[in-house]
Amino acid sequence: MLGSLQAQTPANTTSAKLPTLEEAVASRSDLWGEAALRQPDGPSYEFFEKLLPPPRYVNADFKYYPIVLSAPNNKVKARLISNGSGINLRAGSRSWHDTGTPVTFRVGPDEFLFGGLRDRLSEPTLAEGFLPIVEIRYRHASPWQSEGLVPVDQKKVYPVPEIYRLESFAGTDPALADNGVVFTKFSLAQGSNGIVTVQVGAPGPLKFADGNVTDEQGQVLACFDTRWKWERQRAQARLTPNTSATLAVPTKPIPVSARFEFTAATYGQEREACARAWRQILAQGMNVETPEPRVNNAWRQLLIQNFELINGDRVHYSAGNQYDQLYEAEGSDAALAMLMWGYERDMRRLMVPLFDFTRKGLEFHQAGFKLLNLSRYYWQTRDAAAVKELQPRWEKEARRLDENRTGPNGLFPKERYCGDIATPVYTINANAKGWRALRDLSAVLAEVGEQDEAQHYAQVASEFRKTVLTAIGESVRRETTPPFVPVALYGNEPPHDPICNVRIGSYWNIIIGYTIASGIFPAGSEEETWIPRYQEQHGGLCMGMLRAGGGAFNFWTGEHRINPLYGTRYVLDTLRRDDPEGALVSFYGMLAQGFTRNTFVCAEGCSLAPVDDGGRFFYCPPNSAANGHFLSMLRSLLVQDWDLDDDGRPETLRLLFATPRRWLNDGQTIQVEHAPTAFGEVSARVQSRLSQGEVSAEVELPRRQTPRQTLLRLRVPEGWQVKSAQVGSQTLEIDARGTTDISGLKGKFTVRFQVEKHQ
Structure with missing residues (x-):
């Protein structure tokens, strides 16, 4: 039962009462997304x-989501449970894979499970907001005078309860990475008398000598200072305010033969090396600084997560499940998404x-992705x-698409x-995407x-x-508004209304984006908005994220769910059609309700109904494609290269076309450095001085190729308007949305925009 959970009205919102969760999921439109659009300066x-x-x-038995810890691209990955209860704990569920030796953490003289009570637990945080060095705090008071020496004239006292601080990270030293070594430090953030107990959950008797815990085979399972x-x-270990363990x-x-030596100093050395390794990786790609620290932390951590999830040269969907x-x-x-951020190698x-990947029954679907x-x-x-070099591989897929249009009406089987x-169906996605793949391949081959x-x-x-457009025209269902475009061409697939009423409708919702992205419908045509408008008007979205579920498919996550990662193509198409506010609903909905707090962990699916006032279920986190979804959105708010x-x-470059308006509040700065595009790298630094009636944009355009059209936009806060723009003595035209055409400019220059506040 959802009940009638009343959404808490956020600060600085319009005064209208917000819909309840029950009302939001029952609606065919995105009620919360629409409410966000009505806020001052839009979604946030x-x-x-x-x-x-x-x-x-x-x-899983550990209940709280795991945080994957790994060296970049490594095949051995550990999991830290996000309530601090342990490392590599057993899940007990078929959905999860167990790895390593479970190590459980307990605190206090009573050896209470770290993180056992949520109301005493802090949200995990990351070092500097983004590094994979996790800190978790847990409050657990040590009994006062527990040793039994209680004076007969005892006075009531109020001792400060102990707050235990745990910090964990994976070593990045190549000598340790292949063993997935996780370093952990315990200390007191508050209190004076702490005790930490560590259980190493290996079968059989354990031996402890020289700080090492070994199993019956002599292998080292844990090392202690x-x-x-x-x-x-x-x-x-006992803890005091000035000590750590x-x-x-x-x-x-x-193996014992590896002779790994661990001391208290080792921890600090490995922590420094870990931070340095990840900063070096981040420095290889595009750099973005926005006025929102949370956004800056998110993109950095998501790139790091995806390098943690890469297994050798394979970008895995998740880890440990x-x-x-x-x-x-x-x-x-x-x-x-990693390519868009500059990780070309x-x-x-x-x-x-x-x-090289293949899965039987999806060969045409897969071929389109490979060529694109x-x-x-x-x-x-x-x-x-x-x-x-890749010709034998791409040629095989191109021929598959070229030579196998053998189904009735000229489609793929x-x-x-x-x-x-x-x-089995004649799927619109494989056919539309297959057309796009062949068309785009032909352009590359010509080059x-x-x-x-x-x-x-x-x-x-x-x-x-x-052929594909004919098949769509003969299969589309016109009894709805807008018309319903089925996945199953010539398959009599009925309109799903509401979309998530049954399981098949949920799957239609999360895969139909492949057809949106194909561009099969001509730009500017009525047909090109049929699919996104159907999703928007028939229950396909919540907070800008794609919905899934269905009463007959509630699984353990609940009947009403979101699957954010599959919204990438919906959002990018929204941006292509130049609807920044609509895209920002998805961007902020994902940031606030698709990710965990502070650690930015997402999953394939997530329940909308809370388990309790502390959280909701989500399925098999983390998720590399979900991370890529957010990275793609953020990059495209700032830089877009389009065909x-x-x-x-590609012939069009659009800069800062969809940034949140509040990012240009007085005194704020937006910076993009070395953003890769189809034309070469572009950089921009925008400084807002609204109080002085000016916003300046320092731009460095691509040098490899000049786009046919380059546009720059300033989305100033509500109540403000861009009146004019100049580069040196040259005056540029400005449209009503703050957009100017800078196609005639080259290299590095500064555009000065004059802005006015509406009276």
């Missing part, structure tokens, strides 16, 4: 934050396993050598409706000098588009 994190408690719980004592097959837990046991594997669509989304190596990945990679890098639904093949695939794509003339070649 603060508006969405108080509507629901955050994702927190998982279907000199503050720990061993008793009752447990390690225990450290340990190291290898996820893969360390049933999704700890490669998937074509979701893996491509995660990899492409990583995209190059990640593409190979994505090309290559096309996007080429336009950003102009790496003709990679196109040549039937495939699975989607990965989870085996029902690298393969003119004959380019011409062949261009001709095939031109004919195939007509708007529909020829397969």
Whole structure:
């Protein structure tokens, strides 16, 4: 039962009463998203934050979501339970994979489970807001005079309860990374008399010598500094305000022959090395600084998470659970997001396993992704050598799409409706995406000098588009407004209304975005908005995120759910059609209600109904594609490179087209450095001096290629208007939305905008 949970009205919102959760999920429109649009300066994190408690719980014995800890790209990954109860704890559920030796943390003389009571537990935080060095605090008072020496004239006292502080991270030293060593430090944030107990949950008797806990085979399962004592097959340390106790837990046991030496000093050295390693990785890509620290922390941590989830050269969907594997669509989304942030060498190596991946019954679906990945990679890098090196792989997929349009009406043979639904259909997604893949491949081949093949695939794509549009026209259901576009072409798929009323409708909602992104409908046509408008008007969205569920498919997460990661194409299309406010609903809805607080962990699916006032269920976190979804959104709020003339070649660059208006409040700065685009790197630094009637934008345009059209926009706060713009002595035209055409400018320059406040 949802009950009538009343959404808490956020500060600085309009005074209208917000819909309850029950009202929000019953509505065919996105009531909370619409309310966000009515707020001053539009959607915000603060508006969405108080509507629901955050994702927190998982279907595992440890209940609280795990935080994956790993060196970059490593195959051995540990999990820290987010309430601080332990490392590599057993899940007890078929959805989760157990790894390493479970190590449990207890506090106080009564050895109470760390994090056992939520009301005494803090939210986990990350060092500097984004580094994978996790701190968790837990309040647990030590009994006063517990040793029994109680004076007969005892006076009532109010001792300060102990607050235990745990800090954990994975070592990045190559000598340790392959064993997935997690370093942990305990200290007191408050109080004076703390006790920490560590249980190493290996079968059989354990031995403790020289600070090492070993199993019967002599393998090292844990290492402790000199503050720990061993008793009752447990390690225990006393803490005072000025002391700490450290340990190291290898996820893969360390052979005694490795001679790993651990001391209190080791912890600090490894912590510094960990922070340095991750900063170096972040420095390789685009840098973004916005006026919102939470946004800045999010993009950094999400990139770090995805490097933690990469397994060698395979970008896995998750880690430590049933999704700890490669998937074509979701893996491509995660990899492409990293490409958009400048990790081009990583995209190059990640593409190979994505090309080699196959799953029976989805071959045409997969082929489209593989070719589109290559096309996007080429336009950003102009790496003709990679196109040549990968030719055996892309040629195989191109021929698959070219030579197998053998179904009735010229479509591909039937495939699975989607990965989870085996029902065979003539799927719109595979066919629309297949057309786009062939068309875009032809443009790439023309650029690298393969003119004959380019011409062949261009001709095939031109004919195939007509075939697909005919099939859509003959399959669309017009009894709804807007018309319903089915996944199953010529399959008599009825309109799903409301969309999530049954399971198949939920799957339609989360996969139909592949057709949106294909661009199969001509730009500016009525048809191009049929799918997104249907989602918006028939129950497909909540807080800008795609909904899923259905009364007959409630699983353990509840009947009403969101699947944020599959909204990438909906949001990017919203931005292509230049609807920034609509995109910002999705952006802030995801940031506030798709992620955990502070740690930015997401999952494939998340319940809307809370378990309690502390959180909601979500399924098998973390999730690399969900991380990629947010990264793609943020990048596209700031920098967009588009093929708007529909020829397969990007020609338009749009800068700062969808930034939140509050980001240009007086005194604020937006900075984008080394943003990769299809034309080369672009940088911009915008400083708002509204009180002086000016906003300045320092811009450095791409040098490799000049876009046919380059546009710059200033989205100033409500009540303000951009009146004019100048570069040196040159006056630029400004439209009503604060947009100016800077196509005639080159290199580095400063645009000075004059702004006025409405009277």
